[in-house]
Amino acid sequence: MNRTLRRFAIALAALVAVSAMLAPGAFAQGTDDDGTGSEDQIVLTGSLVVPQGETVEKAVIFNGDALIEGTVRETLVVFNGRTEITGSVGEDVVSFNGPVVVRSGAEIGGDLLSRRTPQVEAGATVRGDIEGLTRRFDLTELWFAGRFAWWIGYSVSTLLLGLVLLRLARGLDVSSARALEVRLGGVVGFGALTFFLLPLVAVLSFVTVVAIPLGVFLLLALGLLFTIGYVVGAIAVGRLIVKAPTSRYLAFLAGWGALRLLALVPLFGGLAWVVSTVIGLGVLWVARSTPLDAVPATPLPPAPTTA
Numbered sequence: 092m093n094r095t096l097r098r099f100a101i102a103l104a105a106l107v108a109v110s111a112m113l114a115p116g117a118f119a120q121g122t123d124d125d126g127t128g129s130e131d132q133i134v135l136t137g138s139l140v141v142p143q144g145e146t147v148e149k150a151v152i153f154n155g156d157a158l159i160e161g162t163v164r165e166t167l168v169v170f171n172g173r174t175e176i177t178g179s180v181g182e183d184v185v186s187f188n189g190p191v192v193v194r195s196g197a198e199i200g201g202d203l204l205s206r207r208t209p210q211v212e213a214g215a216t217v218r219g220d221i222e223g224l225t226r227r228f229d230l231t232e233l234w235f236a237g238r239f240a241w242w243i244g245y246s247v248s249t250l251l252l253g254l255v256l257l258r259l260a261r262g263l264d265v266s267s268a269r270a271l272e273v274r275l276g277g278v279v280g281f282g283a284l285t286f287f288l289l290p291l292v293a294v295l296s297f298v299t300v301v302a303i304p305l306g307v308f309l310l311l312a313l314g315l316l317f318t319i320g321y322v323v324g325a326i327a328v329g330r331l332i333v334k335a336p337t338s339r340y341l342a343f344l345a346g347w348g349a350l351r352l353l354a355l356v357p358l359f360g361g362l363a364w365v366v367s368t369v370i371g372l373g374v375l376w377v378a379r380s381t382p383l384d385a386v387p388a389t390p391l392p393p394a395p396t397t398a
Contacts, residue, residue, distance in 0.1 A: 139169075143178065156189075159197075166201070174205075183219065193217065246351045253322045253343050264339040267327035270378040271370065282320070282373025286365070289313060317368050324371030325350050 132139060132147045139152040145161040149168075156173040163180045170187045177194040183201035184191070191205045195214030202219035203209055211217060256263060271278055290313060296306030329346025330339070350367055354360035 141178065242351075242354060246354075249318065249322050249325070249351075250347060252318065253326060253347055254340065256319075256322060257326065257339050257343060261339075263323070264326050264330040264342055265335065266378045267323060267371075267374045268330035270374050271327045271331065274377050277377045278370060278373035280373065281376035282369035282371070285372040285376070286317070286320070286369050289316070316372075320368040320371035320375070321350075321364060322347075322371065323374050324367030324369070327370060327374055328367065 130147055131149045132141065132151070133149075134152040134155060136154040137152075138155050139150055139157040141147055141150060141159045141161040141163060143160040147161075147163055149165045150157065150159070150163045151168045151170075152172060153170045154172060157167065157169045157175070159167060159174075159176045159178050159180060161178045163178075164182075166182045167174070167176075167180045167184045168187075169185070169189060169191075172189045174184070174186050174189060174191040175194065176184065176192070176197045176199065179198040179200070181200045184199050184203050184205075186205040186207070186209075188206055190207055191203070191209035193199065193203070193209060193211045193215040195212040197212075198216040198218075200218050203211070203217050203221045204223070206223060208223075209221060211221065289309065293306045293309040293313065296302040296309065325346040326339075326343050327346070328349070329342040329344065331346075332349075333342035333345045350363055353363040
């Protein structure tokens with residue numbers, strides 16, 4: 092088990108390092124393949140400005156104001172902030188929260204969708220429809236559809252991760268169930284400490300400038316770490332439900348299936364995720380220190396006697 096845990100630690104460190112290298116580029120602007128030099132402009136927070144005479148492909152801002160004096164060839168999306176257009180947008184303009192002003196002479200080639208009533212001055216051109224977001228989209232249906240899509244994606248991801256872990260660590264199911272049976276207090280204690288303390292450390296790291304990179308890296312790692320904990324918890328629970336010598340894969344499917352069915356229930360699904368994650372994180376701490384003979388082995392049946 093020690094060798095398995097070392098493999099987990101090495102893999103986790105490698106993934107965090109790769110995430111850290113790729114994270115800054117996730118929001119970088121990209122140049123088109125046609126060589127025109129136009130770019131996608133994506134802003135997390137601040138201001139999105141397309142000056143007069145400049146052209147971008149898509150423009151997206153999550154928090155802040157957008158000022159379009161030049162040209163956006165495709166779609167403009169503003170999640171939270173004021174939108175002012177004096178230039179042109181080739182396709183749709185979508186504003187989830189904030190006022191929208193389309194100045195005289197501006198042109199929108201698609202629809203104008205806004206939660207608030209937009210101000211369209213005389214002389215402005217909107218070739219598509221001007222609608223409210225609530226009319227175009229049923230937000231309740233979108234929420235359910237998004238939640239179900241997330242459930243499917245997370246279910247497939249945890250299933251594949253569980254199969255990989257069982258393949259790499261052949262004794263993981265037995266040692267996890269043994270740790271849960273023999274040292275339940277230690278499993279819950281260490282698991283809860285890890286589950287609640289690591290996010291707190293990550294948040295507190297942002298207080299000082301020197302520790303901000305540590306906080307960012309830790310936050311990036313928490314998603315993977317908690318998912319591993321959730322899967323290991325499903326493996327342990329599954330082996331408790333389906334006893335050996337039944338296949339470890341069938342045992343995992345039993346635990347995983349039960350947890351994923353509970354995930355469809357809003358309240359119990361979240362509680363089951365927390366409990367399974369805490370158990371899994373605690374098992375990763377405790378299993379390596381649980382002796383193999385802590386639980387008496389089932390005695391073998393006596394050999395048949397020959398006459």
